[in-house]
Every structure is written in C-alpha cells, then in structure tokens.
Amino acid sequence: MKKEDRFVKQITPKSVDFSKWYGEIIRKAELADYAPMKGMMIIRPYGYAIWENLKAQLDKRIKDSGHSNAYFPLFIPESLLAKETEHLEGFSPEVAWVTHGGQEELEERLAVRPTSEAIIGSMYSKWIKSWRDLPLLINQWANIVRWEKVTRPFLRTTEFLWQEGHTVHETSEEAQEETLMILAMYKEFVESELAIPVISGIKSEREKFAGALATYAIEALMSDGKALQMGTSHNLGQHFSKVFNIRYEDRNQNIQYAWQTSWGMSTRLIGALIMAHGDDSGLRLPPRIAPIQAVIVPISLGNWKDEVLPVAVKIQSELHEMGLRVELDQREEFTPGWKFSEWEMRGVPIRIEIGPRDVKENQAICVRRDSGKKEPVPLDALAVKLPELLSDIQKSLYAKALEFQMTNTHDIESYEEFKATLEEQRGFLRTFWCGKTACEERIKEETMATIRVILLEEDKSIGGERCILCGEKSEHLAYFARAY
RNA sequence: CGGGGCGUAGCGCAGUCCGGGUAGCGCACAGCGUUCGGGACGCUGGGGUCGUGGGUUCAAAUCCCACCGCCCCGACCA
Secondary structure (H helix, E strand, O other), X not given: OOHHHOOOOOOOOOOOOXXXXXXXXXXXXXXXXXXXXXXXXXXXXXXXXXXXXXXXXHHHHHHHXXXXXXXXXXXXXXXXXXXXXXXXXHHHHHOEEEEEEOOEEEEEEEEEOOOOHHHHHHHHHHHOOEHHHOOEEEXXXXXXXXXXXXXXXXXXXXXXXXXXXXXXXXXHHHHHHHHHHHHHHHXXXXXXXXXXXXXXXEOOOOOXXXXXXXXXXXXXXXXXXXXXXXXXXXXXXXXXXXXXXXXXXXXXXXXXXXXXXXXXXXXXXXXXXHHHHOEOOEOOOOXXXXXXXXXXXXXXXXXXXXXXXXXXXXHHHHHHHOOOOEEEOOOOOOOHHHHHHHHHHOOOOEEXXXXXXXXXXXXXXXXXXXXXXXXXXXXXXXXXXXXXXXXXXXXXHHHHHHHHHHHOXXXXXXXXXXXXXXXXXXXXXXXXXXXXXXXXXXHHHHHOOEEEEXXXXXXXXXXXXXXXXXXXXXXXXXXXXXXX
C-alpha cells in the first residue's frame, strides 16, 4: 500500500512486525482485551458479535445435518477421565484440577474439561441399548480449559469457546462417513462464511487426537505464511466405547461396541479471520459474518443535521428493513475523517458517505474496505447495489486468499529445496513422506515444519513417489508448514 | 520450560545508569467555543498505592535484596 493511501496510522504495519500488528488489531478494533490472569482474555462485544455470527452459521449446518444440541458438565471426575489412558496422557499436562469445595478437600479431584469425550461417553453408555438408539448425533457449545504454557489471544488461550460434536454409530463405516461428512462441512463453512480457503486431509499418527483412531483436519495459510489448524474431525473407532462400555444389541441380536466420532471448531476462527484477511489498515471482515456490514458516515458540513442526517436515517432504516446490518455513525465529537479510519480499522466491508453535495445530487458514496474503491450510487439504487457489493466483497476476499494460498503452495522435490523454500518464503510445502514418525520428527527438528495434513486417497493424482527425507517409496502426499 | 524485553494516569512513553530532593509529556477523557468530503483547533479541567514486599537514607520511581506479573522469540498443543 502506498504511503499516501494508508489512512489508518494507529497500528503497526503487518509487514513491519506481524505479531505486534496482530495484537494491536485485537485491542484497537476492540475484539478482545487481556484478562488479569495469564493466558486469559475478555472477548469484547465487537469480537463476540463475530463469534455469534460464526456460531449461528455453523449451528445451522450442524442442525441441518441431523445433530441436536445438548449440554454436559464443566467438571469431569478424575476416574472418568483416566479410563482411556492414551486420552488422559495426551491431555494431562494441560488439565486444570479442582481440589476443594469451599474449605473441604474433595474425595476425588475434578478436571475442568479439556474436551468432553469422557463425560459424554459415560452418559452414552446409559442411553444406548439397541441399534434403534443409533445413530446418536449430539453437539454441544461450551467453554474448555487447557493449561497452555504459551498463549496468544484467540489462537491459544487457557479458556476458549468451541463446539464439540459427539456421535455414535452402528458400524465402522458409518462412523467414518460421519467423520468425513463433518470435515467437508467444516471446509464448506470456512470457505463460504469466513472466505478462507482451506486444505483438508488426515493428520499423521503423531499429530492425531489423543485416543482417536484417525484425525482429519482443515488447515489454512495465514498471510505471514504460517499454517493454522481451523477444525478437526476424529474417527474414535471403539476406543471410548470399550472403556465407557457403550454397547448395543445389533440387528442380528449380537451385543456390540458402538463406533464413535468427535469434532470441533473454536474461537480460534476469529484469529484466522484477522490473520488471513487483515491488512496494514486493520481488519477486513467478510460481509457474511461482519457484525456491521455497512456504516453510514454523514458528512457534517453546514446545516447537516437538517439536510443530511434525515436522509442518512432514511437510508439506514431502508437497508435495515432488508435485513442488512447497517450502522449510522452520527457521533458529533468525531470528524468524518476520524470515523473513516476507525471503521476501516474495524473491518466494516462498506462505508456509505453522505454529505450536502450528495443530498443535492440524490446519491451516496460507497467505499469498499477490501479495495478502497469509491463510487457514487443513486439513493434509490442503494437497495440493489449494496447486496451486490457485499457479495462481491465476500467473493473477492476469498479469491485474494486463494490466490495467496496457491502462490504460497510449493511442490517440493528435494530436502534441500524443502529447507530453502521454508527459509525464503514459508507457505505450504507439498511433498511425499514415507509415513515413518522418525522422518517426520527429524524434519520438524531441522526445519520447524510439521505435517499439517496428508491428502486423502481420492485426492491423490499420483502414487509411488519417494519420501523427501529418506527416499523410501511413498504414497503419502503431505502438506508441511510451520504452524501456529 | 529456556532466551530476550518490559512494569510510572485508560493507552504509548520520558524520568532510573552517571547525579536520591515538588512525578512529567503525547494521545485519550470532561467542559466551553470554533470546526467537519481522509484521524481538526483553541482555552480550561480531572485523573498516579511509580508492579509487590522488605531494606539503606533526613529524604527513594531513582540505590540494595526478594518476589510477582505481562509481552515477544524458541521446545509441546483447538
């Protein structure tokens, strides 16, 4: 961006210091604030409004695909959490424990849920008796606590909000089908609502969820070239049904352990929005989830209160009637220029300027946040033009992000090239990997890059290439990246 | 958990070393007036346990000791 075009001067340009830029956007756009406890944050109304929009859109998809919402307890007795040992071992370093009720020490410690497989599994064993009880398709919206050592607002906080689905099925095939259906739903949701293109695939053994048979994930590339996991879908197989005794009588009157899945997406999505779309002037929110889709800024010149304001009020109420989220900024203590910068920083997709000149000409000036393009629009055309603009901005943000992802996805043929590319340009490195944890770990040690996902069978165009590190024959086409 | 940085008004900082002595600046905030098509200006005003505890001293933001917290960069994770 050219210097004279950069009107917002309150934040560090992201090219100068990405971390600082990220933190400043969060505080100055009033998305969140640091809490007085380490690793915790307050999600402020503007940030929470984004979450509510994301949640509404995702919740609709979850329900449309046959799932129902429920709510399970925040606390999990230690004995329950400890039943699946791989699960406990995976989470134990980051579990917070309640040891006292008032002054009295508890007989058994209570874990603050780091995820709810255990408590939900224990209840499912009571509810499921017959194949007629299946599939059981439940989702919960909840808060989760994980005692992380390194925290960053939205990306990794001690407490976060998420959605976790927990389903039970008659067969292994059905569980697998559910796992992949959710993965596809997540991808569609993120791409169409958040306008962020993602890659999807299976996680390596090392990166999979503790206690799962297989973990699938969607991953996106942030604009600093690092990858971010945006959602996971796990096929739990019978691991949890065996320890929680979730059994049913099948259609042939045999007693069987049930097959389960679990899947989740969190407030981390907000961090992704910031890092995938934001620019030097601040946030750029996709219209479909922006709390404010258009802001009207009246130009306070001359007798504007009588001449301009009534027109602005009328525009707002008309657009509001159409279901658009439109704000009229009639604060008198700020100049129009100040407001322009403010709303830009907060990522509002469209600004509608209206001043005395426009009123005379029966028009308003529409300015796009994504491109900065201004155009006069006749007042009676606003109702048609605005939805068009919003939809165009949504598409264009996605297209820009996709272009970025494609130009930063590199097909790699040698380990030397792998290391060089990572140093010089980051991004996704697409290459073959033999499937051995030893190779994966050595690559991580030497380059800080991890396997984000391995492409699924059906996505593979070619087979029989060789592992980037050891040279063994391999069918695993993997995406590597440095990740958050 | 390692390495670095920082705690002074809501935010950003100066003052601390090298000299202990009325706690300052910019922004923000409040009032009034003039302004307003890309972060306006004038005047007036309010706001401080100088991170916490201890010590030295007539006197500590400043010197000494201990502790706490936060941020950033690395090893582990939605």
